[in-house]
Amino acid sequence: xxxxxxxxxxxxxxxxxxxxxxxxxxxxxxxxxxxxxxxxxxxxxxxxxxxxxxxxxxxxxxxxxxxxxxxxxxxxxxxxxxxxxxxxxxxxxxxxxxxxxxxxxxxxxxxxxxxxxxxxxxxxxxxxxxxxxxxxxxxxxxxxxxxxxxxxxxxxxxxxxxxxxxxxxxxxxxxxxxxxxxxxxxxxxxxxxxxxxxxxxxxxxxxxxxxxxxxxxxxxxxxxxxxxxxxxxxxxxxxxxxxxxxxxxxxxxxxxxxxxxxxxxxxxxxxxxxxxxxxxxxxxxxxxxxxxxxxxxxxxxxxxxxxxxxxxxxxxxxxxxxxxxxxxxxxxxxxxxxxxxxxxxxxxxxxxxxxxxxxxxxxxxxxxxxxxxxxxxxxxxxxxxxxxxxxxxxxxxxxxxxxxxxxxxxxxxxxxxxxxxxxxxxxxxxxxxxxxxxxxxxxx
Numbered sequence: 001x002x003x004x005x006x007x008x009x010x011x012x013x014x015x016x017x018x019x020x021x022x023x024x025x026x027x028x029x030x031x032x033x034x035x036x037x038x039x040x041x042x043x044x045x046x047x048x049x050x051x052x053x054x055x056x057x058x059x060x061x062x063x064x065x066x067x068x069x070x071x072x073x074x075x076x077x078x079x080x081x082x083x084x085x086x087x088x089x090x091x092x093x094x095x096x097x098x099x100x101x102x103x104x105x106x107x108x109x110x111x112x113x114x115x116x117x118x119x120x121x122x123x124x125x126x127x128x129x130x131x132x133x134x135x136x137x138x139x140x141x142x143x144x145x146x147x148x149x150x151x152x153x154x155x156x157x158x159x160x161x162x163x164x165x166x167x168x169x170x171x172x173x174x175x176x177x178x179x180x181x182x183x184x185x186x187x188x189x190x191x192x193x194x195x196x197x198x199x200x201x202x203x204x205x206x207x208x209x210x211x212x213x214x215x216x217x218x219x220x221x222x223x224x225x226x227x228x229x230x231x232x233x234x235x236x237x238x239x240x241x242x243x244x245x246x247x248x249x250x251x252x253x254x255x256x257x258x259x260x261x262x263x264x265x266x267x268x269x270x271x272x273x274x275x276x277x278x279x280x281x282x283x284x285x286x287x288x289x290x291x292x293x294x295x296x297x298x299x300x301x302x303x304x305x306x307x308x309x310x311x312x313x314x315x316x317x318x319x320x321x322x323x324x325x326x327x328x329x330x331x332x333x334x335x336x337x338x339x340x341x342x343x344x345x346x347x348x349x350x351x352x353x354x355x356x357x358x359x360x361x362x363x364x365x366x367x368x369x370x371x372x373x374x375x376x377x378x379x380x381x382x383x384x385x386x387x388x389x390x391x392x393x394x395x396x397x398x399x400x401x402x403x404x405x406x407x408x409x410x411x412x413x414x415x416x417x418x419x420x421x422x423x424x425x426x427x428x429x430x431x432x433x434x435x436x437x438x439x440x441x442x443x444x
Contacts, residue, residue: 011024015340017053017338018092019123021044022119023082042081042109042111042115043081045081048179050239051237051239053334057337057338058234060333063097068149068173073149073150074148074149075101075103076106077105077106078151079106079107079155079162080106083105083112083115083116087119090120098130099130100130105133106134106135106143107136108137108138113136114134116134126344139166147169147174148169148170148171149174150175151169151175151177153177155181156181158180159179160198164227167220168227173249173250176246176247181242187212188211188312189204198216199314200218201312202215206385206421209238211312211313212243214266214312215312215314217236217245217316217320221259222263225257228251228256229249229250230252231247232247232250233319235321235369263315263316263317264283264298264302264315265297268294268295269294270293270296272292274298278296283297283317284379285427285428291434319376319377320376321376323373323377327370330370331363334366339358339359340355342355371414374412374413375413375427380424380425380426381423382423382424382433383421384396384402384422393438395441397436399415400415403426405436405440406428406432406433412427412428
């Protein structure tokens with residue numbers, strides 16, 4: 001930010017998706033890590049742009065599928081900072097959806113809120129639908145002023161301090177989105193912080209980020225149960241520096257009483273007895289046990305030694321997402337809702353190349369997510385590189401080929417959207433996975 005001796009502040013107009021805003025610094029659009037406030041008068045993290053795009057798409061899915069009722073939708077952008085997430089909801093949702101939104105930004109920084117409202121006034125939604133207001137205060141108290149249909153928590157660090165009040169504030173049915181940037185804790189690198197904040201442990205192995213998402217889901221699920229609610233995971237994403245879970249929250253004492261059925265342990269290199277228990281509990285399909293799986297889930301009630309280093313948990317052992325939600329997250333839909341249109345009047349004077357660059361960034365927000373729809377409700381998440389060493393085959397089978405042959409044999413299977421680590425999800429029994437992998441790449 002350029003602050004001159006006269007007190008004048010340089011302002012830079014920035015576009016994310018279809019939405020314009022003024023900032024005090026030129027952001028690095030290619031940032032993939034957490035941002036810091038630096039010299040700007042408003043906190044803006046470009047690394048969360050993909051998260052904000054997915055939030056727009058998920059809200060549209062919820063509206064189209066009547067998950068938020070038929071009337072006004074009260075949505076809160078908690079810890080809003082620049083307020084861009086709420087502004088993108090209003091600007092990038094179709095007119096018929098946006099007109100139902102009453103969005104509220106909550107933040108401790110009055111300057112940030114004032115700046116967000118000024119940006120909204122200067123760059124309003126093209127269809128002039130929906131409402132935006134600001135509340136200056138602590139999210140944990142301000143959010144309890146009414147019931148909300150949509151609550152977004154995107155803190156700098158752990159979301160734990162905000163989850164209970166967020167759950168309490170949600171209307172009879174609503175959606176909660178929770179981000180966590182304390183990935184070192186959740187993935188088991190900072191074991192003490194993980195135990196303090198989440199009451200869990202995680203093996204820092206190839207599936208650490210998957211386990212981290214499951215620990216976060218278990219934390220949200222237990223909080224919901226405390227307040228006589230249950231959760232249905234809609235989408236769980238590991239994206240660079242942060243983890244994010246999106247869940248439907250439903251008031252139901254009956255389902256809240258069943259919370260322990262959804263929570264358990266992940267065991268690395270399980271014993272024969274442990275695999276049999278996993279099968280008996282319905283956590284994986286029946287299979288021959290000539291070759292044991294690389295890992296398995298066990299119910300919370302299963303007796304384990306606390307010092308067993310093979311264990312991750314307690315964590316969520318149910319589905320991490322909903323097939324229909326992931327199928328909705330297509331590149332075409334992301335481009336339609338969120339990509340800027342070069343044919344409209346452009347206040348930034350962008351070149352065709354700049355428009356195409358932003359369009360590609362929008363598409364990257366949902367890359368591979370819709371392809372995972374066919375596997376998200378299955379029991380196995382398999383790192384293909386580790387599978388080759390486990391089976392002692394010369395090189396890992398092609399993930400795409402393995403998914404293809406699994407589908408040909410009548411099983412659900414998909415590539416997993418899991419960072420740079422090739423992996424698949426499938427409901428196939430473990431012996432079928434082994435058989436097909438060996439057919440693709442016989443042992444050396």
